[in-house]
Amino acid sequence: MMYMLDCLLNFIRRVLDTIFSRRITNSLLIFVKTNTGTVVPVGLDPKWEVRDVKEFVAPKLGMTPEELMIIFAGKELQDSELLEEYNLAEQTVLHAVKSRRRSFKRKPRVSTCIEEDEEFDDTKRAAVNFYVYCTSPCANTTVGKIRVRCFKCKSGAFTVDGDPKNWNDVLKPKRITGHCEISQCTDGEVGWSEFYFKCSEHVTKGENDEAVALHLIRNNLHDIQCLACTDVRSKVFVYPCDDGHVTCLECFCEYAVSRLRERRFVFDNNIGYTLPCPVGCPNSLINQPYHFKVLSKDHFEMYERFATEEYVLKNGGVLCPQPNCGAGILVDDDCDKVSCINGCGYVFCKKCLQGYHIGECLPKEEQLIIDITGYSVDPKLVSQSKWDDASKVKIKVSTKPCPKCRTATERDGGCMHMVCTRCSFPWCWLCQTEWTRECMGSHWFS
Amino acid sequence: MAGKTPSEKRLHKELISLVKEPPPGMVVDVDQAEQNLNVWTINMQGAEGTLYDGEQFQLQFKFGTSYPFESPEVTFVGQNIPVHPHVYSNGHICLSILTDDWSPALSVQSVCLSIISMLSSCKEKKRPPDNSFYIKTCNKNPKKTKWWYHDDKV
Ligand SMILES: [Zn+2]
Ligand SMILES: [Zn+2]
Ligand SMILES: [Zn+2]
Ligand SMILES: [Zn+2]
Ligand SMILES: [Zn+2]
Ligand SMILES: [Zn+2]
Ligand SMILES: [Zn+2]
Ligand SMILES: [Zn+2]
Numbered sequence: 001m002m003y004m005l006d007c008l009l010n011f012i013r014r015v016l017d018t019i020f021s022r023r024i025t026n027s028l029l030i031f032v033k034t035n036t037g038t039v040v041p042v043g044l045d046p047k048w049e050v051r052d053v054k055e056f057v058a059p060k061l062g063m064t065p066e067e068l069m070i071i072f073a074g075k076e077l078q079d080s081e082l083l084e085e086y087n088l089a090e091q092t093v094l095h096a097v098k099s100r101r102r103s104f105k106r107k108p109r110v111s112t113c114i115e116e117d118e119e120f121d122d123t124k125r126a127a128v129n130f131y132v133y134c135t136s137p138c139a140n141t142t143v144g145k146i147r148v149r150c151f152k153c154k155s156g157a158f159t160v161d162g163d164p165k166n167w168n169d170v171l172k173p174k175r176i177t178g179h180c181e182i183s184q185c186t187d188g189e190v191g192w193s194e195f196y197f198k199c200s201e202h203v204t205k206g207e208n209d210e211a212v213a214l215h216l217i218r219n220n221l222h223d224i225q226c227l228a229c230t231d232v233r234s235k236v237f238v239y240p241c242d243d244g245h246v247t248c249l250e251c252f253c254e255y256a257v258s259r260l261r262e263r264r265f266v267f268d269n270n271i272g273y274t275l276p277c278p279v280g281c282p283n284s285l286i287n288q289p290y291h292f293k294v295l296s297k298d299h300f301e302m303y304e305r306f307a308t309e310e311y312v313l314k315n316g317g318v319l320c321p322q323p324n325c326g327a328g329i330l331v332d333d334d335c336d337k338v339s340c341i342n343g344c345g346y347v348f349c350k351k352c353l354q355g356y357h358i359g360e361c362l363p364k365e366e367q368l369i370i371d372i373t374g375y376s377v378d379p380k381l382v383s384q385s386k387w388d389d390a391s392k393v394k395i396k397v398s399t400k401p402c403p404k405c406r407t408a409t410e411r412d413g414g415c416m417h418m419v420c421t422r423c424s425f426p427w428c429w430l431c432q433t434e435w436t437r438e439c440m441g442s443h444w445f446s
Numbered sequence: 447m448a449g450k451t452p453s454e455k456r457l458h459k460e461l462i463s464l465v466k467e468p469p470p471g472m473v474v475d476v477d478q479a480e481q482n483l484n485v486w487t488i489n490m491q492g493a494e495g496t497l498y499d500g501e502q503f504q505l506q507f508k509f510g511t512s513y514p515f516e517s518p519e520v521t522f523v524g525q526n527i528p529v530h531p532h533v534y535s536n537g538h539i540c541l542s543i544l545t546d547d548w549s550p551a552l553s554v555q556s557v558c559l560s561i562i563s564m565l566s567s568c569k570e571k572k573r574p575p576d577n578s579f580y581i582k583t584c585n586k587n588p589k590k591t592k593w594w595y596h597d598d599k600v
Contacts, residue, residue, distance in 0.1 A: 228514050228550045229452035230459050245551075251452045255550075258512035278515055279549045365560075440576075 028083075031093045032057050032070075034157070046084035049102075050077040061096055071095040074148035074160040074178065074193060089145070090203050095157040097181040129219060131235075132211035133290045134199035141294050144197040145210050146170065150180040151192035156207060157181035160193045167215050170195045212290045216240060217249065220366060224249050227279070237291075241281030249294060256292060257299050263422045267314060273307035313405060320351040322346045353401065403434070404429050416443055453513045457483050460554050472505075479480060485511045487523070488558065496566045502526055505561065506537075507554060517548030520557055529571040534580050539564075557569040 007082050027043035033042075044053060054065040061068070070077045072086060072094050088094075125256055130145030150158040151173055156433030160178040169175040174270040178193040180186040199206055220236045228251040237252040239245045247255065255278050259265055265273050274292075277284035286292075292303050309319055314326030319328045320340040336350045348354060352361035401407065402420035404427070416429040416439065426435040430443055450458070461483075464474050471491035471537025479486045486507040499566055504524035510516050522528060522537035532540040545553060574580065 226452075229455045231452075247550075248452070254452050255515045258515045271485060279551045280547075424561060440579075 029091055032096050033093050034061055034096050044083060047314055048083050050081050051079040067098050069097050071159055074158055076159055093207055097157050102263055131214045131217040132197045132199055133214055133293045134211045138202055139197055142199045142201040145200045146195055147198055148193045148195050151194040153182050153185045155182045214291050216291055239277035239284055241277040241284035245277050245279050253295055256295055267310045273310055318350055320346055403432050447550050453511055454483060459482050464554055469562060472558055485503055493566055496567050497571050498528055511519055514550035520544050528565060530568050531574050535575055568583055
């Protein structure tokens with residue numbers, strides 16, 4: 001009998017333990033930061049009201065709950081709200097400041113989920129996400145969270161006067177006013193908010209753990225079909241043109257890869273190596289190259305390599321002419337000798353891209369004649385016995401540098417009309433200048 | 447539609463719409479297209495009241511894996527190549543939407559309609575001025591040819 005009772009008591013104890021420990025596993029580690037810079041880690045229950053949080057935190061900060069104001073994502077948290085309404089992630093930083101009684105009432109809701117190009121629509125907030133590129137540790141396109149801080153001092157102890165209404169409000173600085181709680185920061189002047197993003201898929205590493213907004217990737221709230229494959233997908237890529245053309249993410253990748261293979265990206269001095277809307281709309285360059293991170297790893301590496309080469313050429317550099325190297329090298333203006341230091345080690349002449357030499361460059365044609373007449377035997381026999389040498393001759397005969405970007409271009413077939421595969425400059429094989437109607441008329445096929 | 451590439455999905459939908467709503471005087475060879483989605487043959491009838499009234503033509507569309515980000519390769523094939531100032535005797539067509547002005551927002555349907563209107567607006571049956579030059583040309587693929595677009599006053 002006693003044994004049975006013991007068992008029963010044990011059972012009850014275990015049940016109580018489970019209930020109790022569940023309370024503990026439910027707790028959320030939050031950092032409360034004051035405007036003096038003190039950070040207090042606290043375990044909070046998401047079921048708590050903000051009022052409870054204040055009571056719990058105030059003594060640790062040497063304040064009374066009444067004078068404590070808690071700010072998160074630019075909003076003051078209201079006493080009667082539940083913590084879980086804010087979807088706080090583990091290790092979120094809340095800002096605690098001594099309250100100043102203010103005459104105007106602030107809207108209590110937090111905008112962690114807003115979207116839409118024109119007006120951010122309240123009714124849809126719960127359903128939409130921001131996409132970001134998280135460089136570390138996720139190294140992936142993830143769902144992001146929007147945060148706000150003081151434009152001037154970068155403190156998160158900042159309350160906004162209104163919600164951002166569109167992407168411009170979020171991406172451009174000084175669009176939404178607010179109040180910085182750091183003493184004297186915005187005294188006597190307008191406070192400006194600055195929005196930024198955090199990755200929501202890893203535990204934050206602190207306040208500086210930011211992610212890049214991929215603002216052209218959106219949830220497809222209006223069921224717009226992809227202009228390329230005509231599917232209606234849940235996530236879409238919205239090109240920054242006036243028409244807001246849309247493709248699915250898969251077709252965005254197809255588009256980028258097909259342009260990449262042909263080296264038909266655009267190099268913009270402000271944006272970098274990028275693409276316009278596939279429909280060809282004016283002023284539609286993708287203005288955040290991080291969007292190309294959605295490509296596969298190999299294709300992104302290709303993108304980075306071409307982008308670097310393009311940068312090198314734009315800045316007066318050269319590409320190593322060795323086959324299978326092509327490394328970009330920035331060169332001194334007054335020196336013609338170039339070494340492929342980070343690549344194959346080849347040393348060459350900046351002007352003619354041949355092996356380095358002292359004195360004047362030989363014109364291409366003369367080099368050809370020397371190479372070919374250097375053989376005193378039948379070139380056919382040579383090509384049979386010395387394949388390597390023969391193929392070198394062939395390469396010299398059949399490639400000439402593009403007159404514009406100097407990329408070696410092979411001639412295929414009998415036509416004199418060349419189009420550079422890299423910069424798409426149309427040029428004449430004979431004249432080695434831009435292709436003209438005269439070239440077409442007089443020596444198109446000669 | 448699982449497992450299909452975006453290009454295949456798109457071509458499938460275009461094929462269905464081309465069968466449902468064919469451009470006037472055009473019939474796509476569905477059996478052939480279903481066997482090889484990347485090559486379509488479209489039989490075309492010269493429109494009534496035009497210089498090509500009563501003639502039969504065949505158009506061939508070839509699609510690359512990057513379609514619709516790359517234009518299709520479109521040529522006239524078969525016995526009868528229309529005599530037209532923008533059509534070479536080897537079947538190549540000088541039409542800017544097939545190269546420089548191509549956009550993924552265009553479709554087989556829109557290319558067909560452009561070709562119909564190109565033929566319908568013709569006032570005089572003749573070959574392009576550079577035809578004899580051109581047909582000896584460097585490339586079998588019209589897309590590899592850099593076109594000098596002829597005047598549009600045809
Ligand atoms: Zn992350
Ligand atoms: Zn401040
Ligand atoms: Zn698509
Ligand atoms: Zn567009
Ligand atoms: Zn090298
Ligand atoms: Zn030289
Ligand atoms: Zn070039
Ligand atoms: Zn020439």
